[in-house]
Amino acid sequence: MEEILYIFNIDPSQKMKIPSWQQTQSALSRKKEVLQSDDTKLAKVLSTLDLTLLGVGSTLGVGVYVLAGEVAKTTAGPAVIISFLIAALASILAGLCYAEFGARVPKAGSAYIYSYVCIGEFFAFIIGWNLILEYLIGSAACVKALFLYFDNMANNTISHYFEQTMPMNGGHVASYADVFSLALSLVFSVALAFGAKESSLVNNVFTFVNISIVLLVITSGIFKSNPSNWSKTADEAKGLGNGGFAPYGIKGVIKGAAKCFYGFIGFDCIATAGEEAKTPQKSIPIGVVMSLLIVFMAYFGMSTVLTMMLPYYEQDTTAPLSHVYDVIGWTVIKYVVSIGACCGLFSSLLGAMFPLPRIIYAMASDGLLFKTLAKVHPKFQTPFMGTLLAGAVTGILACIFELSKLTEMMSIGTLLAYSMVAACILVLRYAPDSKKCDNSQEPVTLKSIIKQTISSEQSYPTKITSAIVSWLIIVFFIFCFILSGLMTIFEDNLYRGEAWLITTCVILGFFLLLLLFIVSCQPTSDVKLGFTVPLVPWIPGISIFINIYLMTNINKDTWLKYVYWLIIGLIIYFAYGIWHSNERSPPFKPQNSVKENGTNGNVPYSAAITAKNNDVNETL
Known part of the structure; x- marks a missing residue:
């Protein structure tokens, strides 16, 4: 009691x-107090190059060897390069918000810490719990992909052996126990527990090999490129689109951008390592922006040469590069690319498993998860118990589940985290300065809020202007969901150009712009930072809308699984976290x-x- x-x-x-x-x-809603000091139990050993390569390795994984061919053949055609451009712009908007927060709060924990500082404890726990889900499933998917790749190279002998010796019922679980993935996860978690610098060096090697293979593919593809492959006719396409550069129309380009957006997920792992960076205020913004630019150039170059070397309708959706080099008869490069795929998978696995124990460490250090998980090894200076637990859970998921049914859950947690970080940027930019605020100011009432909204008399942020911005952000979120829901549910009607739907969407879009305009009229904080997002509130607002639109495109079954995961988290928070919170x-x-x-x-x-x-x- x-x-x-x-x-x-x-x-x-x-x-x-x-x-x-x-x-x-x-x-x-209690908030975390973050002191700008270098006092941390984690080793500050990561440079700007380390963080950039960590982001590239986490993002530029197996997707670069699969995504371009799949989207080109089934969704966008050669216009997949436009889809990648749109997805890259959307990702950079979210990346800019992460970069500013990384400069503000250089602590381990990424979006979890960001939301804890400016929104409150409960929402911070929800975000942190989402990120744990994202990296758990991302790590398990990478491990599973590695196993399937090795199994394919061994003519499926490994999977046949497991089916005979360790069968399972199938259905919601796999048809056999994948002990290989379990063992590989444990090995990787032990390697990560030995130290951030050592695991970073391994990741750097894998990433350099991965980038070298990408450059090899782009360079070799130039000699076999044929621009006429971008202008094939509908008869030549044999029912796959209408031919030409955009055989599936504008609808295909936009749908392709939604798929390609998931190819850029992973850069946020840079922010989770902020507490181990030597100069986080400088390294995190540079690392985020540079990693996204490198990944975009790789995707853009690969998709360009791929669709020029072979018509989009002849692409292979599972291994497009190997298929292309088989067709043109370059067997040696085919095997070199296979080595690159292995390195890409290994770097993706490291990029997914590296931030997971850091988020667990941050939440446990704050008392929201069990304190045992916050223990740092005295010799290796890593969150030892959290790393081993993360590896064990990742291995179990990869061992017993068919992860194709769970991969979309990773997107829900990521997109929600992106949206919350963008909202946090808006809250902090318009937050009152305690040094300038006068306790004798006019109290926050409905009359004072309406008066300030209409006249915008204040020259610096106050409690009233901050309250206005907070409520406008909430209303903005609600109308983003309404507009995105209409665009998703009545998608076919929208592309047919039905007047009632276009009129409704235009009105809602105008209202969203009006909300952002009112926010822009409020006074902003004059706190000096090493990096700030330009064009606030427009860039964070657009980022929020894009993320919510992509979230509404996720199917119902995935949302149901996410609700189960959320219920488990709420039980942990109300049974333990709220009682042991440091705040x-x-x-x-x-x-x-x-x-x-x-x-x-x-x-x-x-x-x-x-x-x-x-x-x-x-x-x-």
């Missing part, structure tokens, strides 16, 4: 009363002094709770 009173800051004399909404809201409000202080309580022989309430907390911390 005393712990409940402590969390909600309730007077002990009111024990029988249920916590008020204000007290509950205060407990859920709990100070306990209620009795009106009687300590001396008076001492004369009565009673222990002060605050002292009793402090002693109890010390006992709890010692046991943990």
Whole structure:
């Protein structure tokens, strides 16, 4: 009972009363105080180059060997290069928001820390829990892909052996136990636990090989390129589109961009390593932007030469590069590309497994997850227990599940994190400065909010202007979901150009622009940072809309699985995290002094709770 009173800051004399909404809201919205200091248990060993290559390795994985051919054949045709361009622009918008937050809060934990600092604890836990899901499934998918690749090279003998010796029922789980993936996950987790610098060096080697293979493909493809492959007729396409540069029309280009966007997921792992960077305020922004540019140039170059070497309708959707070199008879380069695919998968696996224990470490250090997971190894200076646990869970997922049914869940967590980071940028840019704010200012009322919205008289942020921006962001999110839902549900009607739908979308779009315009009229903070997002609030606003639109395109089954994962997280938070959070409000202080309580022989309430907390911390 005393712990409940402590969390909600309730007077002990009111024990029988249920916590008020204000007290509950205060407990859920408490924010993390981040001090700008170099005090960290993690080793600060990562340079700007290390962070850039970490982002490239995590993003430029197996997708570069599969995605271009699949999207070209089934969705966009040669216009896949435009799809990659649109996806890259959308990713850079999110990347700019991450870059500013990395300069503001150079701590391990990525979007989790960002939302904890400016939104509140409950939403921060939700974001952190989403990121754990993203990297768990991403790591398991990479491990599974590695196994399937090696199994394919061995003529499927490994999978046949597992089917005979370790069969399972199938259905929602795999038809056999993939012990290979489990063992590989454990080996990688042990390697990561040995140190950030050592694992970063391995990732750098894999990434350099991966980039070299990409350059080899682009260079060799130039000699076999034929521009006429971009102007094939509908008869030559044999039913796959209408031929030409964009055989599936504008609809195909946009759908292709939605698919290609997932090929850029992974750069946010740079922000999770901020606490281990030598100069995070400089390294994180440069690393994010440079890694996205490198990945875009690789995708753009690969898709260009691929569709020029072979018509889009003859592409292979599973191994397009190997297929192309088979067709033109370059067997040696085919095997060289296979080596590059292995290196790409290994770097993707490292890029996915590296940030996962850092997020677990950050949440456990804050008391929202079990404190044992926050232990740092005294020799290797890495989150040892969190790394081993992450590797074990990743291996189990890859061992027993067919991950093709779960991969879209990774996108939900990522897109929600992108949206929350963009919203955080807006909140912080228009947050009041405590040095300039006067306590005697006009109170925040409906009248004062309407007055400031219309007139915009203030020259610096206040509580009123900050409240206006916060409410406008909430309304903006709601209308983004409404507009995105209409565009997704009535997609065919939209492409047919039906007047009622276009009119509705134009009105909603105009209202969204109006909301951003009102936000732009409010005074902004003059805090100096090493990097800031340009054109605020327009860039974060566009980023939020794109992310929400992509989220509404995810199917219902995936959303249902996500709800199950979210319920597990909420149970952990309300059963453990809210009780052990480091950011709990100070306990209620009795009106009687300590001396008076001492004369009565009673222990002060605050002292009793402090002693109890010390006992709890010692046991943990």
